[in-house]
Amino acid sequence: MSVHDHHGMGYRGRPQATFGGAVSAWGRWVASLVWNLEHSFERARADARPEEDTRVRIFLIMAAFCGVFACLAVGAAHAALLTPRGGVGAGFHPGALTRADLVDRNGQLLATNITHYGLYIDPREVWDIPAAKAQLRRALPRIPAKRLDKVLSGERRLIVLTGLTPSERRAVHSLALGGVTFEPEDRRVYPLGTSAVHLIGRSDTGGEGVAGAELAFDKEIRAAGAAGEDFPLSIDLRVQGVVENELAIAAEEHKVKGAVAVVADVQTGEILAMASWPTYDANRRNAAPDEATLNRVVSAHYEMGSVFKSFTVAAGIDTGRADMNTLFDASQALQIGKRRITDFHATNKVLTLEEVYLHSSNIGTSRLAVEMGGDVMRDYFRRLGLLDAAPIELQESAAPPKVRKWDDSTLASLSFGYGVMVTPIQYVAAYGALSNGGRYVAPTLRKGGRPNAQTHQVVSPETSATMLDLMRRNVTRGSGRFADAPGLRVGGKTGSANKLVNGRYNPAVAVGSFAGVFPADGPVDAKRYTVFVLMDEPGVYPRTGGYVAAPAVGRIANRIAGFLGVERKADRWSTALGEKIPEFQDVEGDGR
């Protein structure tokens, strides 16, 4: 070995010698270090402080280990005991959705999210392209042929169709074709189809609400979705169904252009049903004509006609300018400037306030309005919310055209519902204020009403009670006879107006409406519901509200009373089964 080494050194020269030298130097250094360590105790003893040295070393090492292990123990204990429940990620919820299900007040589904599937095809993995094409067309007829051709003749995996329903996916999947894959996508569906479509609205494919309640409660629907809860609306689907069906029947019977019906709780302002006719299928919105997608309840303005007399009469009673015994001269037309105001059903005699209301006398209400003056009328109209957009959550809620003049002629028009256009929802809210003790409650689609809702007094509770009595009389003896429902004590007011066509009121184009409330008896703060029906441009005669809208109100009230828990009872006008109680005290008799 030493011989070989010498040889190597002799022939190869420096480099290897340097390497070997470095290694041996390192070895020597390590050996001396170990030696030093091993003999440090002896040296310490030799330095005459043996105990101190050992103890310090042991103490230091133990302290270091204790520190490290204490940290580890604390960390482990923290991880084991104090991690939030529910596992990874904050706010995780197994049922979390981007948008909550919309439900009605009883938990019936209105809108939901269903996983749909996108269909992808990779043509490189398809064995027999013509056969695959034929099979796909048969399993999924709505597949666009062009797109399918393009994807199958291509080179890459591409999407063919989005929004496959689970059953369509199953149909395609069972073909067992190579190269066909699905990717899940969340999609909003409206299983009710045409029902409640206007008020539910819709959300786009990105999950943003774009219309109706989906837009109005967008944030809250998302929040409820993240928490895995349903979002309830104030709607009662049973009532909504009845209202829609009866509205559709009436609309077709009278051949109208459009129709509106609303049922609301007068005490809380909750909307129980809201229907706009014609309607459309929420899942095929693109195919619907514009006139069907319009929510007439909140977006369409109408001059309502005589239903406004309720407001004029209420204002008159509330200001103390009229009571049940006040007389109005309707024996001849009222002349305001160049304008003559006449009655539709002319009575040509002096009328009491009740008769003015029951005969729907334009002359009577005009006199009352002119007596009260512009400021008073404007104040009442403003407090009834007739001059501003209805404060319902729906963003479609439209502001009414401004009433510019408040002179006598305008006042006369306003008193019987001309010269002022309002949306049906504005009317319903104002009408509710007359029948709930005089409080204006903002209409709402939120179940249970708005949290800390602001209400304001419009008329006194006594005025409200008088109005309820008048409305009930109008149904038992006046123009609203057809709205009566057995035992439900329906009260209400008819309205008929001609529409303004090219600047003139055209008697051939009319709007008929009926605003009903039931039960009309009992204390002013009792449970009570308004039913409002409006028929836009009936195509057949008769076209007045008493014929086109009142029967629908009666039928709706009759069918929904059970759902709302309104019992059938007798009052002084009729029995619980709807038979009239003859009135012996009526001196004029019932000969009209």
Added chain:
Amino acid sequence: MIAMPAPVKRLFEWKVRGVRCVEIIGVACVLALVFSVYIAKAAAARESAEISRIERDIRANRERVRLLRAEVTRLEQPARLEALSREIGLGPVDVKKQAGEAVLPDIAPPPVEKPVEKAPAAPPAATAEAVQ
């Protein structure tokens, strides 16, 4: 050296085949700890696998429930129900044919206690009267 109390000293000097018993006991304890931690960890892993399986199950079921609920709602569309029931001749019940539970005894009196043969004849007649 620090003066150790006698019992502690004895404990440390208790040896088996030159190995301190304290150390043997310590090692045994550590081994037991290691083993139990391993068991617990394995059990936890199994549990969490089970939990995620159940959660997956729940999600799938929830999805299915949503689908079925939507299907039920689609079938229960008010317009559809009304059309179907009108088709088979159903309609709103006439008010004269409606009754609450309070009037039920009047319409159909409860059977009389006495086991008389003729008793059953009476209720149908009463029902007919009340309904009319």
